[in-house]
Amino acid sequence: MSRKIVIPFGPQHPVLPEPIHLDLVLEDETVVEAVPSIGYVHRGLETLITKREYPEYVYIAERTCGICSFIHGMTYCQGIEQIMGVEVPDRAHYLRTIWSEYSRLHSHLLWLGLFADGMGFENLFMNCWRQRETVLDVLEETTGGRVIQGSCKVGGVRKDIPAATLERMLSDLDPFEIKLKELADIFLHDDSVIHRTKGVGILPPDEAYALGAVGPTGRGSGVAIDMRMTGYAAYGKLNFTPVVENDGDCYSRCAVRVKELFTSIDLIRQAIRQIPEGETEVKVKGNPDGEYFSRSEQPRGELVHYVKGNGTKHIVRSRIRTPTLTNIPPLVKMMQGCELADVPVIVLSIDPCIGCMER
Amino acid sequence: MSYMKKSPWIMHYDASSCNGCDIEVLACLTPLYDVERFGIINTGNPKHTDIFVVTGGINEQNRAVVKNIYDQIPEPKVVVAVGICATSGGVFRECYNIMGGIDKIIPVDVYVPGCAARPESIIDGIVTALGVLEKKRQLMKEPAGKTDVTGGEKK
Ligand code: SF4
Numbered sequence: 001m002s003r004k005i006v007i008p009f010g011p012q013h014p015v016l017p018e019p020i021h022l023d024l025v026l027e028d029e030t031v032v033e034a035v036p037s038i039g040y041v042h043r044g045l046e047t048l049i050t051k052r053e054y055p056e057y058v059y060i061a062e063r064t065c066g067i068c069s070f071i072h073g074m075t076y077c078q079g080i081e082q083i084m085g086v087e088v089p090d091r092a093h094y095l096r097t098i099w100s101e102y103s104r105l106h107s108h109l110l111w112l113g114l115f116a117d118g119m120g121f122e123n124l125f126m127n128c129w130r131q132r133e134t135v136l137d138v139l140e141e142t143t144g145g146r147v148i149q150g151s152c153k154v155g156g157v158r159k160d161i162p163a164a165t166l167e168r169m170l171s172d173l174d175p176f177e178i179k180l181k182e183l184a185d186i187f188l189h190d191d192s193v194i195h196r197t198k199g200v201g202i203l204p205p206d207e208a209y210a211l212g213a214v215g216p217t218g219r220g221s222g223v224a225i226d227m228r229m230t231g232y233a234a235y236g237k238l239n240f241t242p243v244v245e246n247d248g249d250c251y252s253r254c255a256v257r258v259k260e261l262f263t264s265i266d267l268i269r270q271a272i273r274q275i276p277e278g279e280t281e282v283k284v285k286g287n288p289d290g291e292y293f294s295r296s297e298q299p300r301g302e303l304v305h306y307v308k309g310n311g312t313k314h315i316v317r318s319r320i321r322t323p324t325l326t327n328i329p330p331l332v333k334m335m336q337g338c339e340l341a342d343v344p345v346i347v348l349s350i351d352p353c354i355g356c357m358e359r
Numbered sequence: 360m361s362y363m364k365k366s367p368w369i370m371h372y373d374a375s376s377c378n379g380c381d382i383e384v385l386a387c388l389t390p391l392y393d394v395e396r397f398g399i400i401n402t403g404n405p406k407h408t409d410i411f412v413v414t415g416g417i418n419e420q421n422r423a424v425v426k427n428i429y430d431q432i433p434e435p436k437v438v439v440a441v442g443i444c445a446t447s448g449g450v451f452r453e454c455y456n457i458m459g460g461i462d463k464i465i466p467v468d469v470y471v472p473g474c475a476a477r478p479e480s481i482i483d484g485i486v487t488a489l490g491v492l493e494k495k496r497q498l499m500k501e502p503a504g505k506t507d508v509t510g511g512e513k514k
Contacts, residue, residue: 011421011424012372012403012405012424012428013403018373018378018381019372019373019421019424039420040375040418040420040421040424041373041374041375041376041415041418041421042375042418042420042456043375043416043418043451043454043456043457044451044454044455044456044457045451045454047454047455048450048451048453048454051453059450060450063377063379063450063451063474064377065377065378066376066377066378066379066380066381066382066475067378067379067382069377069379110382113389125389126389126390127390129385129386129389129390129391130389130390130391133386133389133390133391136386145475146383146475146477147379147382147383147475148379148474148475353378354373354378355373355375355376355377355378355381356378358375
């Protein structure tokens with residue numbers, strides 16, 4: 001048996017846009033153990049809830065993560081609305097769904113690009129990000145912000161989308177979908193992608209379930225959990241089935257995300273066709289008194305916002321559990337026995353969002 | 360600054376940002392904004408870096424990392440703080456684990472405003488940094504002891 005050596009990976013590393021540190025215990029070229037250490041991005045923003053009034057905290061909640069910011073804000077708002085028994089108008093529910101799905105598109109395209117970059121496929125990286133700009137343009141036009149939207153509020157949404165814009169968004173989806181099909185074809189059938197991802201970083205279904213994998217990481221291992229099936233916002237009125245793959249390797253996780261792009265487009269189409277006329281917000285009076293676990297599906301998996309109020313303007317406790325945190329134990333499992341050269345691909349395959357994870 | 364002798368390479372480090380500014384820094388490198396056509400490349404190696412781009416504020420765990428990376432970058436070097444988090448701590452400045460902007464531990468030459476900073480303003484910040492870089496390079500040619508080369512210029 002050869003000698004074991006420890007190689008540090010991160011916090012600053014060329015393939016990682018964000019800091020996470022892993023101590024890789026190697027035997028020759030094989031990783032026998034990976035020990036993660038976190039905390040480089042920890043800010044402690046949950047405590048800000050005691051210093052801000054509850055309607056203002058939406059902005060802080062959005063800044064938990066710049067990639068899925070809209071969904072963070074929405075999940076927090078849902079929590080407060082549930083405590084206070086606020087009936088959000090239907091149109092607001094649909095708008096929230098549309099923006100959530102656009103966020104998912106932009107997040108998945110971002111990830112596909114980074115993943116391609118992690119494999120050294122620079123050209124594909126650039127192409128994914130080119131398509132992503134189309135999504136950001138829509139978000140900017142309808143909400144006013146590219147990555148931090150700020151369009152969700154307790155009791156509804158801050159902005160309405162005019163019917164003409166909705167029409168145009170609908171017709172713009174067709175050429176966009178064709179472009180995405182071209183990208184999907186490369187991710188699913190290109191030899192270089194398959195070489196780097198097939199059979200790499202396998203997470204068996206039972207392990208995935210036992211270790212609590214969520215989102216595409218779980219669904220890539222056959223765990224069909226998708227919070228959108230619970231029917232929050234307008235998802236209950238739309239038709240879709242979660243994408244599930246069964247191999248549990250990097251290729252499966254990538255395939256789940258690629259296929260989810262088309263699910264998202266389909267959901268946006270349905271939502272725009274069905275969206276009812278009406279108000280986009282209701283006036284919220286009083287202060288929240290009680291507690292609630294609000295759950296939603298982020299691009300990376302299940303997100304939980306716990307809020308507890310005591311009848312004053314200031315919430316007493318907020319707790320955010322983000323999908324990346326739950327996906328770290330499965331990641332450690334995936335890396336056991338892999339080659340050193342595959343580490344970047346495996347780390348990226350869970351779509352780590354460290355800013356979110358450490359809050 | 361009519362032309363540069365060398366293509367400036369940047370290095371990006373995420374101190375404790377929310378990712379909003381990070382992805383906008385990356386967006387600058389990709390087809391819509393594409394600063395790579397001017398030879399600006401995002402490198403992962405501090406030894407190759409001319410411009411150090413930092414997003415997010417400083418916390419207990421990453422202060423040593425930021426300082427360490429800064430020390431590894433050869434002179435002349437320019438630091439760009441992107442987003443209000445990196446400038447002052449921003450929305451998180453009252454959090455228990457945020458010590459403030461990155462100028463608490465390393466000298467900053469250019470501050471880019473915004474939350475999230477827009478790619479246009481980030482590019483503007485980098486262009487300003489190029490001017491500072493050139494000035495520092497000139498100063499380095501002067502006889503030793505005449506001027507303090509490490510002192511930055513606030514914009
Ligand atoms: S300035 Fe705003 S967008 Fe940028 S990292 Fe800070 S909170 Fe996020």
